[in-house]
Amino acid sequence: MGIMMAQMANKKKNGKRFVIVGNEKYGLYFGETSATDAEVAKTHSLRLDSCRHICRWYGKTGGITSLAAFGPCGSQAGESRIGAPAPSQLLTGVVNVIDCSDEAVAAFAKVQARDA
Numbered sequence: 001m002g003i004m005m006a007q008m009a010n011k012k013k014n015g016k017r018f019v020i021v022g023n024e025k026y027g028l029y030f031g032e033t034s035a036t037d038a039e040v041a042k043t044h045s046l047r048l049d050s051c052r053h054i055c056r057w058y059g060k061t062g063g064i065t066s067l068a069a070f071g072p073c074g075s076q077a078g079e080s081r082i083g084a085p086a087p088s089q090l091l092t093g094v095v096n097v098i099d100c101s102d103e104a105v106a107a108f109a110k111v112q113a114r115d116a
Contacts (some may be wrong), residue, residue, distance in 0.1 A: 018105045020068045021048060022096035028054040028064065029091060030082070030100070030108050037097065044094050051089040052108070055081035068098040071107025084113035 014034075021029045031048035040046050058076035059066050072080040
């Protein structure tokens with residue numbers, strides 16, 4: 001978790017932000033991007049660093065915005081299925097980009113990728 005916390009501290013300094021991204025073909029992703037909203041709106045794509053695929057999650061209230069606000073949490077958070085981070089991924093067909101709270105970023109850092 002130390003690396004991700006350091007990245008959070010540098011969020012404004014390096015122009016990157018942690019986001020949840022929804023695309024038309026394959027679902028939800030969590031990671032860090034420097035793409036602006038205007039760039040994503042124009043190209044419907046973005047590059048996501050430390051990209052993790054979100055297959056299934058458990059949280060406080062359900063829904064994508066709650067995931068961005070709180071991250072995977074609660075008594076079943078450990079049962080969430082979130083992939084290991086890939087160094088970088090180009091996501092196309094982007095339809096949603098939701099900024100994550102610091103609480104959500106910290107929660108994602110606690111969830112380890114696991115086998116199905």
